[in-house]
Amino acid sequence: MKTDASNLIHGHGVSLITPFNPTGEVDYPALERLAKNLMVSKVDFIVVLGHASEAALLDDDEQVRVMDFISEINRGTKKLVGGVASTSTRNAIRRVSAFNQRDFAAIFCGTPSPKASSNSGYVGHYRSIAQASPLPILMHHDGSGISHSEWVLEMAQEHNIAGVVDESGSVELMDMWLHNRPTGFSLLTARDAMALPLFALGIDGAISTIGNAFPEAFGEMIDLLAFGAINDARLRHHELAPLMRLMEQEGSPTAIKSILAQLQRCSSSVRLPNTPVSDTTQRSLYRALAQLPRDISATLLGQSNN
Numbered sequence: 001m002k003t004d005a006s007n008l009i010h011g012h013g014v015s016l017i018t019p020f021n022p023t024g025e026v027d028y029p030a031l032e033r034l035a036k037n038l039m040v041s042k043v044d045f046i047v048v049l050g051h052a053s054e055a056a057l058l059d060d061d062e063q064v065r066v067m068d069f070i071s072e073i074n075r076g077t078k079k080l081v082g083g084v085a086s087t088s089t090r091n092a093i094r095r096v097s098a099f100n101q102r103d104f105a106a107i108f109c110g111t112p113s114p115k116a117s118s119n120s121g122y123v124g125h126y127r128s129i130a131q132a133s134p135l136p137i138l139m140h141h142d143g144s145g146i147s148h149s150e151w152v153l154e155m156a157q158e159h160n161i162a163g164v165v166d167e168s169g170s171v172e173l174m175d176m177w178l179h180n181r182p183t184g185f186s187l188l189t190a191r192d193a194m195a196l197p198l199f200a201l202g203i204d205g206a207i208s209t210i211g212n213a214f215p216e217a218f219g220e221m222i223d224l225l226a227f228g229a230i231n232d233a234r235l236r237h238h239e240l241a242p243l244m245r246l247m248e249q250e251g252s253p254t255a256i257k258s259i260l261a262q263l264q265r266c267s268s269s270v271r272l273p274n275t276p277v278s279d280t281t282q283r284s285l286y287r288a289l290a291q292l293p294r295d296i297s298a299t300l301l302g303q304s305n306n
Helices: 028-039 058-073 089-097 118-132 151-156 171-180 191-199 214-226 230-247 252-262 279-290 294-305
Strands: 011-016 045-048 079-084 102-109 135-143 161-166 186-189 205-208
Touching: 011 028, 011 214, 028 045, 045 058, 045 102, 058 079, 079 089, 089 102, 089 118, 102 186, 118 135, 118 151, 135 151, 135 191, 151 161, 151 171, 151 214, 171 186, 171 191, 186 191, 191 205, 191 230, 205 214, 214 230, 230 252, 230 279, 252 279
Parallel strands: 011 045, 011 205, 045 079, 079 102, 102 135, 135 161, 161 186, 186 205
Antiparallel strands: none
16 A cells, blocks of 8 residues: 655656667667757656657667666756566566666556456556566556556555556546545656646646657646646647647657657657658648747757757
């Protein structure tokens, strides 16, 4: 049973992407630039190898090297959450039990792969991981309906479970969790376009994908929501909404890389089975970028010159 009333992970987090060079290898210079930009921006924590990172397409050595690389760059600047990609229970236990704590505060554990066939399967998966982990666990709810989410509240009572990251954006689901969760259990959304209504409902944080490109603008919206300035937050939401909606059409990792490529931050390269966004979506993203308000565009120009 939880006794700590403080939520370990809250505010604005960014699921850091993994940039690849044209040959398909991890582009460490681009990764360093992206990470350092987040470290001086309106970001409360950075998720390394999270839901937008294509972590499942990296081998174990690459995943360890990426986390070591970001830890070395960060040097305690921001709170870090390390990620374990969607995998089997046995492999996840092996990964977390050997996790070098570095300066990480928690471990994000992706949905089991293959997916559990029942709620009890999810309970067994995350309970086993939590018991083996040296750090608190953030569970992953991949967007399944309410009938496949009973395990979240059961696991919320467990020791070493810090919270859940939800990708559904469901107001109904978050409302149910908010009314039934124990103290100390963080509710976080990974759906950028639903951050505003879900914060208004009372969730603790958002792990954004769009924050890779616009950490200041999205972080400002989260700050405004935290202070109860919902009208001002709504204005920022509407400025970013066209991009956030476009990012959901062909998958966030590929869309955010297309955006970052147009901003000259990194290549749009992805690893199969992911593919670059279609020409139609790329043109739509370009138009949406061109229509951003001047204050966001000025910030982007300054970042591009660094």
